[in-house]
Structure formats: C-alpha cells, structure tokens
Amino acid sequence: MAGALCLTDRGNAANEDFVRVTESYGIVVDGASGLAGEPLFAPRFATNAQWLSHVVGERACAELEGGASVDDALERAVGAARAELETAAGVALERMDPLAVPSATLALAAVKGDVVELRGLGDSPLAVLMRDGSLVVVTDEALEALDARAVSLMALRDPGCALSGPERRRLVDDVVRANRLLRNVDGGYWSLDSSGDGLAHARRASLPREEVLAVAGMSDGMWRAFSEFGVAEAARELVGLTPGRAHEIVRRLRELEASDPDLARFPRLKRSDDASLFWIGL
Template sequence: MHLEIATEPAHPQRPNEDFTAASPSAVVLLDGAGTPAGSDCGCSHGVAWYVSRLGVSLLAAVTNQPDRALTDCLADAITQTAGLHADTCDLSHPGTPSATVVAVRLADEVVEYLVLADSTLVLEHTDERGPVAVTDDREALVGAALRGAMDAEAAGTAEHAEALRGYVEAMRAHRNQPEGFWVAAADPATAYASLTGNVPRADLTGVTLLSDGASRLVDRFELADWAEALRLIREQGPAALIREVRTAELSDTDGRRWPRGKTHDDSAVVRVTL
C-alpha cells in the first residue's frame, strides 16, 4: 500500500487535537473534542494528550491483535487510556476529553473498518459505484436542534463565543446516551456503538480517512463532492484538500455563509492507496 498523511491545527499557536497513525496493516484517525474557553472538562491533561494516547493504544491493538474485533480493540484502548489519568482527573465529568474514531485494518483478503462519531471514511470501489462515504451522523442530528442560537451570531464575536459555550453544554447532556450520540471518552462500552463493516480488499482501490475539519469542504461547505475531493487528493496530495478548506474558511470568517462553531478547525487527511 501507499500512504499519505496531512494534518494542520486550526491555529498555529494551539495544539492539534487531531491524531493520525499507521502501521503496515492498520490506520487510525482521531479528532478530539475540545472545550470552549470558560468551560471545565475535569481533566488536567487536555484533549491533545488524551487523543494521542488513545490513538497510540488503538493502533497497537488493531495491529497486534489481528483476530480481535475492532470494537474490542477500541474498548481496550479506551480502558487503557482511562487508566492513565483516572487517579488524577474526574473521568465522570460530562466534559471529560473525548474523540471521534476511524480505524481501518488492512488484512490480506478484507478491509475492516470502524467509524465512531463525525469523522469520515471514504471507500473507493473498483466498480462504477464510485466513492462511498461512511460517517456517523448521530451527533449532527442531535446538534441540528440545538445550534440555532450559535448559528445566528457572527463568528468571532462575544455573542458567538457565549452561544458556543451554551451549545457545547447542551450537547453534553446527549453525549454517550441512548437516543443521543456516541464518542470515545472514558467508558469502553461506547466502542460498541461504532459503525463497523468490511469490504473485500480486491473490491477497493483505496480508502481515505478525514476529520470533520477536512471533510467540511464536502459535507458542510458543499464546494466539492467526494469524487472531486478524492481527485484533488490523488493529484496534489492530502495537503491540497486542507488548503482548499482554509481558502473557503477565510472567505467566510464570520460564518454567515456557512454557520459553524469554529471558523477554522484542526484538519487531518489520510489517503491509503491499495
């Protein structure tokens, strides 16, 4: 396989809360859930710390235990990561660090995948179906009913920042709850709410993993479809997609055209050619 990775923080002076890693038989991408200024998360380490440790543990499990289900690997990684700070942090806090997860295992005959929360996996088929995006939209469905006040305010204003804090607080009540949405946090049981599947390896030409900061060119801004986005990545590399996202964001810094919680977001793209 051939592997290309690009990632960029939302702001150079802030830590990148996206995480990517790969081995010859596995790829993982995680997108950490940050806490707005003025909100507590109960953890002294922060989201970037959590995401990197969860990602390393997950990659090791997926790689070293090829016969173990991806959901079990994620559950083990959540348990292991929680154990690293259970004695120092309040893991029962509703804002404890969390992450979306995409994991892919590349076996000889089959490609297995797991998707939890709003990062995206795009499968590129060898036949006329074209690219197929796999994403967990439960968070978006819950958020659609709660984001009105935030979307009504111009990004960068005090009013928007206050509305964002209110939105995050409201979403916490639905996180990892029945009829809500699911993310990796401190409870290993959430791993079993993931979307999973497998595809014969011979049926795929490649797979692409994207955090929502990168996929927004397609699924929020609607400036490209998946076929166009993948063509850009193939021809110019994954960093080119992130550049297109940044160009769009800079054309709408107040969020009037595309209302969003963050003007810029951490972005990560992993392209695997089989």
C-alpha cells in the first residue's frame, strides 16, 4: 500500500484551514480567528486566521520541497508571516492586542529517508497506524482540557438547553477569551502564531518508516468525526483510506452536526467546523 490524499470542507463562513499532501509530506494548519480587530488582508483573505494558515502553509511547503528540514521550514514560514502581519498592521507584533493576533494549530508529517518525522501544535491530531496494528494519536491535552471546561460551563449555565446553539455559545465568551490569553505562555498551551514562540514546544517524534503503515493529520473539526461523533474508527479507516471514503465520513459528520443545532446531543463550542485531513500510506 502506498499513496496520499487530502481534503478540506468548509464548516464556517470562511474555511480557515490549509491542507496539502504529497507522498513525502502532509500538512494541516487550522487557523483560529482573533477575537478582536478587523481583517487586515481583505479581499485576499476573508479572515486573519485564513491568511495565517495559508501563508504559513504555502511557505512551509515551498521550503520542504526545496530541501529544508522540517524545523527550518516552519521557522522560515512563521518568519515570513510575522513580517507580513507587522507590515499590514503598521505596528510591531509585541504592541498588538493579543486577542487580535491570529493563531493556528499544526499537524505535519514528513517522510525523510528511513524516518517519518512528526510535528504538532494545538489540537490538530496526528494519527499514526503502526504495522503491528496499534494506533498512536498525538494531540494537545492541555488545549483539549480548556475547551472541555468551556463546554462543561456552557451546560451548567444553560442546564435545560433552553437556548439556541449560538446563544449557548455566547454564555462562555468570557471563558473562551480567557483561554485565548493562555496561548504560548507557561501553564497554558502552545500554538502556532506569528511570534514563533510555540515552535520550540511543538510535539516531536521520529518513527522508523518501516514500522509505519500510514499517517494522517487532521484539523479538530475533522477529528470529531473519529471521536465524539463516532462516525468512523480511525484505526480501521487509516489502513487504506480512499477519497470517496474520506468524503463519505465528512458527509455523515455534517448530517450529525445539522441534526444537533443546539449543541446538546454532541456538546461542543461550534455547531460546525472546518474539516481537513491528509493521509499518507507507506
């Protein structure tokens, strides 16, 4: 078995994910909109998060294809994003409102000779199916815990689920804002943004290629199909994923999201989210 595929499906007003795959690397960058400020790159990009994911993603791919190491590719991509952001904002990054600075999660796998290198930031999981049948899932437990707490508080503040989904989500705006201020600080969580501060804290692994059957990276909006929504079992699907099957998983996910507009059956912060995935079969 060998091959590669990727997909992305918009779940919000603008798709803020970037995804690309070749037989030697795959990358997902899932942008998180700032909670303040206006879009700086319209009409080129609908949101600053969309800009960040695409600028970092495109530059990282170009660097990898030019022979750069994984870490050098990411550092150069983030450096380019910082320069563009500061030019557009007309102010140094350190002086910007932290709630206005876009950030992103990252899932990257690169096949380098006899090794599969993994890098991850935030809650975009990397799922690795080993030849012995085991599945290794690498994600950010700290960020997932923060989101889980916000979801729990949403239920406590509307125990009877009397409100609509958007109304319930607004009940925890204060929690979401407080969580965002924990980005890239000790005791908080590490993510990809234009400062580059999170890169040194990225999850890292180097696996022998001969032991890996397949590897996939996903945005959290895609991973929910394999986790809380229970659409599919990751270990079974990653054996030989096809484009048709991947799109079927997303189609079923969207059906379940639409069936629960009040966020009650499947507690979550967003009714729907951008769903992106890359898969490399080795």
